[in-house]
Each structure stands twice: as structure tokens, then as C-alpha cells.
Amino acid sequence: MSNSTFPRKWTTEFTKTLLSAPNFIVFSYLDFLDSVFCVIYKYLDVFFEGKASPCYCTTTKISENGSNGKMGGNEEIGMSETLHGRKKKLKELIVLIQFVEKLLNKKKGVEGDYRFRNQKKAAVHRLGNRWSDCGCDSCISWMKTDDPKLHVVVKEASSQEDSKGNPNPSENVIFIHGILSSSSFWTKTLFPQLSESKKSNGYNMFAFDLLGCGKSPKPRDNLYTLNDHVEWIEKSVISRFQLNSFHLVAHSMGCIIALALAAKHSKSVKSVTLVAPPYFPSKDGVEFTVINSLTPKKLWPPEAFLSSVMTWYEHLGRCVCLLMCRNHTTWERLIKRLTGVRDLNFMFLDLTKHTHHSGWHTTHNVLYRGVKQMDRNLEILMKSKKKVHVFMGTRDRSVPPDCGDKMKKKFPDVEVNNIPNAGHRSVIFRREKDFAHDLLQIWENAAADHHDLHEV
Structure with a gap:
């Protein structure tokens, strides 16, 4: 090793250590604070609801029959290892949490763990929202029906006729948004652009709010696994509108759901378009690779710090939802009054229209665990x-920009389009017209290939 190389390497390591010190201090404090709020929420839940809500603070993993042990039933149900595997630096706090649980168990009935019910046998959802969730008409309207379904926005195809006056059959397109978003992601941006093109007249377009988001149901007893999301889409869109064939378009976390849905309905799907998919090759421990890659414990920038808090700290995340989501109507009125703006940006509105339970479980059970199934679904x-078409922004800060290239490397038939200078959302926003043109071309080519395949 040269004399100049050693000081440079030592300086680099010293700088990394120096920068990691604030991280260690802050997140160690947050570990402590999260454990304190674990105790606080257990008492508050007992006070307001008569029983404490279960949490994942302890390292014990609960199987389907409620017994302790390895993942077992959790793995089959679709629960992420990251729920119990987020290690706290101050492990002695676990003892405090367990002591409080025993104390509460002696006083009142406590849901000490998650008892998983077979949803196919008992499709009964626990009505009534948590005391810490919003109870406005928009958030609880789904409770007023006996058969709740996802909130769906439909743009029907315009009637068209061929040269002989016979009606042309229309095609169907299902749009799936990403995490903490809603159907507005598509209806406010892409749908207007598609409507301007005559080529889109032959397409029925379906955009919906995912389970736990926007105006869709937010059941308390649901674990928001990948299978749960797929089943609700089947019930609320595919079966409800009798879709025998369809194209899929998805963004970010929605790409994981889209691939699962496409693989399950591989005979019906015509094309799959993935925008900014969080792709990581499936292997042991990939869930922790994803959580450390997408939402690492970082102090800067502010949005990264907030994401890490919401991801790693169950009870601090609930505090944020208690402040923002439970009072979202108040915040909306306040911002409108201060800014004079009548219609707030849909992205701001979407951020607050979920419950902590739905957002927390969807993040872990779909975003982090769902990547394990992406390779299998792509193989199908x-x-x-x-x-399968992929669009990636070269300046995406939410998902590694090379995710598309990694997918292409493992699956050569996947078509990847890297959009220069585009970010996680701007890969669509600010270029809606170009993206609408690309989609129409993809759908036309898929229809032609489908026709040729049937002729053969």
C-alpha cells in the first residue's frame, strides 16, 4: 500500500464513522421513545376500547394458531420478516414491554398477539375505527354497506363501429397506484391525456384506491398482505365488471401487486406496464435488503428521515398518523384558509387518507415481502x-434506478425504458403526453400479438 493511499483510506473511514455517530445517537433515542409509546398506547387502547391493540415490539413470532416459534403460519399468510425483525438497540426495553403486557393481561382482556383468521371462511371485518383513526364520512363510508368494495373510478370506452357498422369490441385497462396514494394518481394526470387521443376510445379504464387507501375500505382485522390486495382487486374490479381480458399499468409498490395479479390471471392479461418497480432479485434475507435500501435510517433529507421513522418505528409512526391522518380534514381546511387555494393537490390529500394499521402492514407485507414473489410471478x-414493459427514471431517489436493468438481466424478454432526468413520479408527471403515447402503442402491439397468436 502506497504512502498516499493509506491516509486517504483512513480519512474516508474516519469520515464515515464521524457521520454515523449522529445517526446512532438519534435512532437509539427513537428506539427508546418508540418503546415508551408502546406502553402509552397499550394503556390508551385499554382505556378507550377495553383492550390493547397488538404490536410487533417483541421478537416473538406468532404462528397462525397463536403459538410461538418460527415464521411457520406467518410465512404462509404472507407476513414480512421485517415486522418482528427490526432490532432495537436498547434490548432491555423489551423486558419493560413484556412486563406491561403481563400487567394489562391481569387487569383486562388484551389482544396480546395477532390471531390470524382464515378470511375465506370468515369474511367478517371488524367494524368501527380505532380511537386514533379518522372518523369522517369519507374515511368510514365503506362501513355503511354489507358488501364493501374498493373505490373504483371507471372511464368507459366510446362506442365505435367498423366499416360494416358492427360495434368494435372494447379492451380493458386496470391501473394500480403505489403506496400512500390513490386512484387520483392516474385520473388527475394520465386519464385526461388519454382522453385527448382518439386511439383511447376503444379502452375501458379502471383506476381504484387500494385496500386501506383513499375512499376504499380500511378493515382493522386485515393484515394487508399481497394476497389480500389481489383478492380485493378481483372482487371489486375483475369480477364486478366481468373482465375476461385486460392490460395492467402500475406504479412503484403497485408493480408488485400487478405482477401477482397478472401471474394469477396469466390467461387473461394482455400486457403489463411497470413504472418505477422496486425490483430486487429474490434470495434469502431479501426483505431486509429492501427495507435497508428503500428506507434506511437516515437523518437527511427530511423526507428520508420521515420515511425511516414511519417504517422502523411502529408506535412513533402511529403518533404521526394520530396527528396528520386523524385530523386530515382540519389540516385541509387550515391550508385552504392560509393559501386561498380551493382544490389542494391530490398527492397531499392522499398522504393522509389511510390508517396507521393499513399503511404499516401494507408497507411491510407488500413492499418488503412482496419482492420475494416477483421473480416467480415474472417467470410465469x-x-x-x-x-412486460418497464419504465425507470434515471434520477429516481425512491427506488434504485438500476432496478429495471436488473430485471432485464434476469428476464431478457422484459423491455426496459430508462427515462433520462426523470424521478420516481416525474417518470409520468411532466411527461404525461409521452407516457400516454407509449401506453397506447404497447396496448396496440399486445392486441396484435394476441390476435396473431390465436390465428396460429
């Missing part, structure tokens, strides 16, 4: 000769 689509 490749064997079925389905077209």
Missing part, C-alpha cells in the same frame, strides 16, 4: 409469452 408471465 415469461412462460406465458406475456409482454
Whole structure:
């Protein structure tokens, strides 16, 4: 090693250590604070509801029958390892939490763990929202129906006729948004652009709020696994509107759900378009790779720090939702009054229209665990000769920009489009017209390939 190399390497390591010190101090304090709020919320839940809500603070993993042990039933149900595997630096706090649980168990009935019910046998959802959740008409309207479904926005195809006066059959397109978003992600941006093109007249377009988001149901007894999201889409969109064939378009976390849905309905899907998919090759421990890659414990920038708090700290995240989501109507009125703006940006509104329970479980059970199934689902689509198109922004700060290239490397038939200078959302926003043109071309080509395949 040269004389100049050693000081440079030593300086680099020293700088990393120096910068990691504030991180360690702050997040160690947050570990302590989260454990304190664990105790506080247990007492508040007992006071307001008569029983404490279960949490994942202890390292014990609960199987489907409620017994302790390895993942077992959790793995089959679709629960992420990150729920119990987020290690706290101050492990002695676990003893305090367990002591409080025993104390509460002696006083009143406590839901000490998650008892998983078979939702196919008992499709009964626990009505009534948590005391810490919003109770406005928009957030609880789904409770007023006996058969709740996802909130769906439909843009029907315009009637068209061929040269002989016979009606042309229309095609269907399902749009799936990402985390903490809603159907507005598509209806406020892409739908107007598609409506301007005559080529889109032959397409029925379906955009919906995912389970736990926007105006869709937010059941308390649901674990918001990947399978749960797929089943609700089948119930609320595919079966409800009798879709025998369809195209899929998805953004960010929605891409994981889209691939699962496409693989399950590989005979019906015509094309799959993935925008900014969080792709990580499936292997042991990939869930922790994803959580450390997408939402690492960082103090800067502010949005990264907030994401890390919401991801790593169950009870501090609930505090944020208690402040922002439970009072979202108050915040909306306040901002309108201060700014004079009548219609607030839909992205701001979408951030607050979920419950902590739905957002927390969807993040872990879909975003972090769902990546384990992406390779298997892609293999099914490749064997079925389905077209998969990927659009990635080269300046995406939420998802590694090379995710598309990694997918292409493992699945050569996947078509990847890297959009220069585009970010996680601006890969669509600010270029809606171009993206609408690309989609129409993809759908036309898929229809032609489908026609040729049937002729053969």
C-alpha cells in the first residue's frame, strides 16, 4: 500500500464513522421513545376500547394458531420478516414491554398477539375505527354497506363501429397506484391525456384506491398482505365488471401487486406496464435488503428521515398518523384558509387518507415481502409469452434506478425504458403526453400479438 493511499483510506473511514455517530445517537433515542409509546398506547387502547391493540415490539413470532416459534403460519399468510425483525438497540426495553403486557393481561382482556383468521371462511371485518383513526364520512363510508368494495373510478370506452357498422369490441385497462396514494394518481394526470387521443376510445379504464387507501375500505382485522390486495382487486374490479381480458399499468409498490395479479390471471392479461418497480432479485434475507435500501435510517433529507421513522418505528409512526391522518380534514381546511387555494393537490390529500394499521402492514407485507414473489410471478408471465414493459427514471431517489436493468438481466424478454432526468413520479408527471403515447402503442402491439397468436 502506497504512502498516499493509506491516509486517504483512513480519512474516508474516519469520515464515515464521524457521520454515523449522529445517526446512532438519534435512532437509539427513537428506539427508546418508540418503546415508551408502546406502553402509552397499550394503556390508551385499554382505556378507550377495553383492550390493547397488538404490536410487533417483541421478537416473538406468532404462528397462525397463536403459538410461538418460527415464521411457520406467518410465512404462509404472507407476513414480512421485517415486522418482528427490526432490532432495537436498547434490548432491555423489551423486558419493560413484556412486563406491561403481563400487567394489562391481569387487569383486562388484551389482544396480546395477532390471531390470524382464515378470511375465506370468515369474511367478517371488524367494524368501527380505532380511537386514533379518522372518523369522517369519507374515511368510514365503506362501513355503511354489507358488501364493501374498493373505490373504483371507471372511464368507459366510446362506442365505435367498423366499416360494416358492427360495434368494435372494447379492451380493458386496470391501473394500480403505489403506496400512500390513490386512484387520483392516474385520473388527475394520465386519464385526461388519454382522453385527448382518439386511439383511447376503444379502452375501458379502471383506476381504484387500494385496500386501506383513499375512499376504499380500511378493515382493522386485515393484515394487508399481497394476497389480500389481489383478492380485493378481483372482487371489486375483475369480477364486478366481468373482465375476461385486460392490460395492467402500475406504479412503484403497485408493480408488485400487478405482477401477482397478472401471474394469477396469466390467461387473461394482455400486457403489463411497470413504472418505477422496486425490483430486487429474490434470495434469502431479501426483505431486509429492501427495507435497508428503500428506507434506511437516515437523518437527511427530511423526507428520508420521515420515511425511516414511519417504517422502523411502529408506535412513533402511529403518533404521526394520530396527528396528520386523524385530523386530515382540519389540516385541509387550515391550508385552504392560509393559501386561498380551493382544490389542494391530490398527492397531499392522499398522504393522509389511510390508517396507521393499513399503511404499516401494507408497507411491510407488500413492499418488503412482496419482492420475494416477483421473480416467480415474472417467470410465469415469461412462460406465458406475456409482454412486460418497464419504465425507470434515471434520477429516481425512491427506488434504485438500476432496478429495471436488473430485471432485464434476469428476464431478457422484459423491455426496459430508462427515462433520462426523470424521478420516481416525474417518470409520468411532466411527461404525461409521452407516457400516454407509449401506453397506447404497447396496448396496440399486445392486441396484435394476441390476435396473431390465436390465428396460429
